[in-house]
Amino acid sequence: MDVREMHDGWDWTECSGYVVAAGGIRKNLNCYRPFQETEFLSLISALQEFRADAIAISVVSGNIREATLITRRIKEAMPLPVIWGGHGPTLEPDRCIKEADLICIHEGEQVIVDVAERIDSKSDFDGIPGTWVRNTDNTIRQYPPRPLLKLDDIAFPNWSPEDNLFINGDSVIRNYYPTNLEQNYIITTQRGCPFSCSFCIESRYQEDFGKKGSLRRRSPQLVIDELLWAKDNLPIKRVLFYDDVFTVNPRWLKEFLPLYKEQVGLPFWCYTYPTTHNPEMLSWLKDAGCDAITMGIQSGSPRILKEYFNRPTLTDRMITAGQEIVDSGIYGEFDLIFRHPFETEEDLKETFDFLCKFPQKMKAIWFAEMTYFPNHFFTNEATQKARENILAFGEPYQVSETLYAYYYRLFRLTRMKFPKARIMSLANDPRFRENPELLDEHMKYPEDKLAEAIERKKNNPSMTY
Template sequence: MARVALIKLFTGLNLAPAQLSGELLRAGHKSKIIYFKNYEDHLVGEAGNYEVADFSGRLYSIDGRELIWNCYKPFSDTEYELLINELRDFAPDVIGFSLYSGIIKESAQVTRKLREHFDVPIIWGGAGPTLEPELCIPHADLVCINEGEEVIVDLANRVDAGLPWDDIEGTWVKAADGTIIKHKNRPNIPLNNIAIPDWKRGNYVHINADQVKRGRFPQNLGREYPIMTQRGCPFSCSFCIESRYQEMFGKKDSLRRRSVDVVLEELRWAKQFLDIETILFYDDVFTVNPQWLREFLPRYKEEIGLPFWCYTYPTTHNVELLKSLKAAGCISITMGVQSGSERILRDYYNRPTKMTRVIEAGREIVEAGLTGFFDLITSNEFDREEDLRATFEFLLEFPKELKCVAFGEMISFPTYSYSLMSEQN
């Protein structure tokens, strides 16, 4: 049995540590999940008092305040000490970091600190290392490219058996002499085989504000159970990581959905063992594959019966589908709109959609009796006055019942096709 510590810098939804921990436990290993530090939003005028992660941005709240998101207070000596003590108690054989591109420098900082105390392999995985392994491998011993379920178990098995771990498919490895070994990617994993994620409170530690809290999720993981029935997306928006994954690993077969039986098995487990009240389906677009939904929704209502939330897309639902979601327990739904300008949607976002259809899709949400939310990106650099006017006109026509909780500006993550357009602009 290997002991694997999974570190997630900053709070926020992250299914990966729970999933990887579930895989490790199922394979007979031991794991501990440590959330280190909180993200905070602060008014623009106050953000200078904080550190700000890369690829952060401005958020315009509905009451007109301008906020900077992904701020944090610097890592204190006490917080480092708490982290090191937690790890010492656990005595890890492997340490894993789950990260995106915005926190490479912070992850490097914590990794450096941990190397002073622990002589074990350190693996980085997640969206950041997958998109920019060359920036990550200088800091880690291994970088996991793409999905990590099989990689983390393979690594734990080898460490446990005292075998070399420098030839694991789906990783880049830094050899002792500093040479980088780039192994071939693994194919996307079959989702029906993934483990039930580890949401047992006893395996969680949360360190922030010079305090350690054990057996407690970070505050944003309360009585709501997050789950994905699918990975991938049928669309390829230029500003979204899904389009980048499709370019890197192939679009064909990238959209995978777990079987109805497997999803319900996980939800039955969650309902029985966790104190949950609501299900959050974090599928990129839950309202695709009507045949799957026809099988799933009645069984969900009968076997789980908890209220739920999910995402939709303007062209993937109709009012009948939305009514069947509501009948199964859906109480609210979020639809991506992103711009009221067809020019921006078509020429820059790669999501050509007629605004008449977006408005109709909003009305269908209201007609179905669901509480609706919508996402809108503001402040993109390609907007002309005519685009801003189009968005303004769109908002006047869009049903007022749908709410937008905040307006965020466009953030260009490295290597996305939107970012390449932005660089050329």
């Protein structure tokens, strides 16, 4: 099915992520309803009321187009400098500086302080390290990068409802804690990652900063202080640690987790990596309140993991790591990424074989297709390979749509509570390979089980079905 058909009346961002959800249905993750005139007017009116001196927009690769629209509308209405920071301008500065007056490359917490001081002293933005500035004649000045920040020097993010408002259609909601966060508080305790997966922003940043210095972590007590503020001031009931790999430093965790249990005591979710946890660490996490954890697997094909993803983790270890999570009693999910020009049917088959061995109790809300972010090593290589595939097979991928549809369903089957013999008999039936949709009637979730799962999800928002 053409993905656009599923999103009639909606738009979707650049670098949109596609996932394959239950039943093998392909969905776009990054849809939004196109901005309405009333929303622009509400935004301008709120900024005028706030009497802003400058507007700063957080821009990622996927929302440069939307940030451009908003920036142009703001500039039509208000003669204020518009500043962009985030992954977007860091990865595509040439594109972004055409719209913003100043862009921040890499970390921006000190840049914004420098900008505020310049505004206070009525000076221009010349010479602020880590920025590009566009002059009124559209010439560009580029300033040298600044060193990475010490994370303990950065202020806590301001989620105070009285300082936030939400514009949606005709409504402007004040005193607002983002509803998409539900009752969760999102926090990071570190920046950087010890790994360098080829498709990930971390590998791109390691090219700029080197690997060693880029992994930094906040002091345990400062993280606790932020969480205590959040607990006292926001309607939160759980914590989501968005660290790339929360389980990376046992010594830090050993200090942090008892403090967390004693002073914060909320259930929490975090990410792990197959080689960074062990049963003992999982027992500390569970004891401190961890009730859900997600582990990156990404592929069951050793060839893809090693040669293309730069994740040379042994598949046996991934299976053991999954079993350790199941045995710990923490609810476990995993991530998988596929559909890219390097993949062959043999790789999909190896992933299916892997999933048959991977603990069934490890769940996946969906399986993700590869997203290609600009100026990444993987994107450049995949683009080249796609060209070669087109010359060789007439298509960018080496696997046909029908075969992808078939393997989507096989992957899903491995997560259903079916006996292995039933999964294998379905997988070995040649009719389904030719007509994957025939598998659908074998994959229905019984109504009573679905009701049970919905109930479970209500009681634990981080869980999937």
